[in-house]
Amino acid sequence: MAASAIEKLDNEEAFEAQGSQGNKMIPVMICAQLIFGTTAIFTKLAGLPASFICMSRGCLGFIFLLFLYAVIGVKIDFSAIRKNLVLLIITGASLAMHWILVYESYAYTRVATSSLCFYTAPIFVILAGPFVVGEKMTVKKMLCVLAALLGLSFLSGFWQAGGSVGKELPGILLSLSGAMLYAMEIFLCKKLKGISSYDVTIVNMLMVFIVSSVNVAFRVDVSAIQFGGLSVVILFILGAMNTATAYVLYFKAFRGMQAHSVAMMSYISPVTTVFLSALVLRESLDVYDLLGGILILGACFVNEMKR
Numbered sequence: 001m002a003a004s005a006i007e008k009l010d011n012e013e014a015f016e017a018q019g020s021q022g023n024k025m026i027p028v029m030i031c032a033q034l035i036f037g038t039t040a041i042f043t044k045l046a047g048l049p050a051s052f053i054c055m056s057r058g059c060l061g062f063i064f065l066l067f068l069y070a071v072i073g074v075k076i077d078f079s080a081i082r083k084n085l086v087l088l089i090i091t092g093a094s095l096a097m098h099w100i101l102v103y104e105s106y107a108y109t110r111v112a113t114s115s116l117c118f119y120t121a122p123i124f125v126i127l128a129g130p131f132v133v134g135e136k137m138t139v140k141k142m143l144c145v146l147a148a149l150l151g152l153s154f155l156s157g158f159w160q161a162g163g164s165v166g167k168e169l170p171g172i173l174l175s176l177s178g179a180m181l182y183a184m185e186i187f188l189c190k191k192l193k194g195i196s197s198y199d200v201t202i203v204n205m206l207m208v209f210i211v212s213s214v215n216v217a218f219r220v221d222v223s224a225i226q227f228g229g230l231s232v233v234i235l236f237i238l239g240a241m242n243t244a245t246a247y248v249l250y251f252k253a254f255r256g257m258q259a260h261s262v263a264m265m266s267y268i269s270p271v272t273t274v275f276l277s278a279l280v281l282r283e284s285l286d287v288y289d290l291l292g293g294i295l296i297l298g299a300c301f302v303n304e305m306k307r
Contacts, residue, residue: 029253030267035246037272040111041277041280042242043103048225050103051215051237054096058208060239061247065202068248080195081203088200091188092207097224099208100215101174109171112277112285116293117175122300123148124183132187144299151295151304152176154288191212205243253269263304267297 002206044052067078081088105114123145129135156172179200216222253264275292 014182019294025253029257029262030081032246032249032253033265033268034076034243034272036270038276039238039242040106040273041117041276042234042238042307044106044111044281046231047233049220049222050100051212052222052225053103053235054099055209055216056235057213057243058096058205058212060236061243062202062205062209064240064244065205065247066243069198070088071204072248074198076202077196077199081199084192084195087188088203089207091185092204093211094181094185094188095306096211097200098178098185098207101178101210102253105171105174107171108174109168110277111281112274112283112289113168113272114171114275115150116155116176116296117172118179118182119296119300120148120152120176121179121182121301124180125186126303128183141303144303147299148297151292151299154292154295157288199248203278267301270297
């Protein structure tokens with residue numbers, strides 16, 4: 001999930017890794033997922049407007065990706081980009097908006113709650129599948145949807161006496177809106193033809209920068225932003241490590257692993273976020289939060305399991 005919807009594009013190109021080759025890529029994938037899992041923590045610690053963080057991450061991510069592409073010998077296919085330009089602009093703009101929505105949710109709810117709510121994106125894909133791509137709604141898929149919805153109700157505080165549903169609801173809705181956009185990106189990326197994930201990513205980062213810059217221009221008083229040493233360092237970390245390095249590691253590992261193994265390892269990211277939110281941000285998690293998280297992640301896990 002953390003690697004954006006373009007991972008779905010690679011699912012059709014991925015090959016079944018054999019023997020030790022796939023095993024050698026497992027530590028690389030784990031490293032990428034752990035880095036993705038720290039993104040929400042760094043974003044919260046930065047203490048900057050969501051749009052500004054997205055703008056900085058898009059700009060720095062784009063620059064560092066160009067550098068890493070040069071180092072590892074990835075050549076940008078401008079012809080493929082031109083052929084898919086309209087879809088790339090739409091998916092890139094959607095990526096920017098879903099980042100902004102999720103980052104803004106941290107001001108209204110806990111990072112752990114927001115991250116778990118965002119992880120309902122596969123549930124929205126299941127619900128939209130029959131209407132968008134004609135996929136069959138099976139009993140298994142319907143049970144996964146119901147389990148995830150029950151998990152959301154636990155996270156919202158609905159079942160708790162004097163629960164915090166009113167306090168955290170704005171943040172939950174923002175994160176769910178981001179998840180809906182992510183689901184849309186998955187469907188759109190399936191329509192991309194003859195283009196590599198590296199090319200999609202570089203265009204996505206450029207679009208994130210452009211869309212976020214417009215958002216900053218109209219909604220953020222940049223002169224009022226107070227930059228500290230920590231926030232500047234975090235912006236560079238988000239651009240260099242959590243975007244450029246993490247994406248390159250992810251795609252390097254993806255192409256050397258079995259697709260279902262990648263899907264299973266994607267759960268390292270949200271678990272890392274929840275763990276670090278408690279350890280670093282001192283967010284408290286009660287039994288309802290744990291039940292909600294287990295139901296949501298469990299529903300997504302079961303849905304991805306082979307029949």
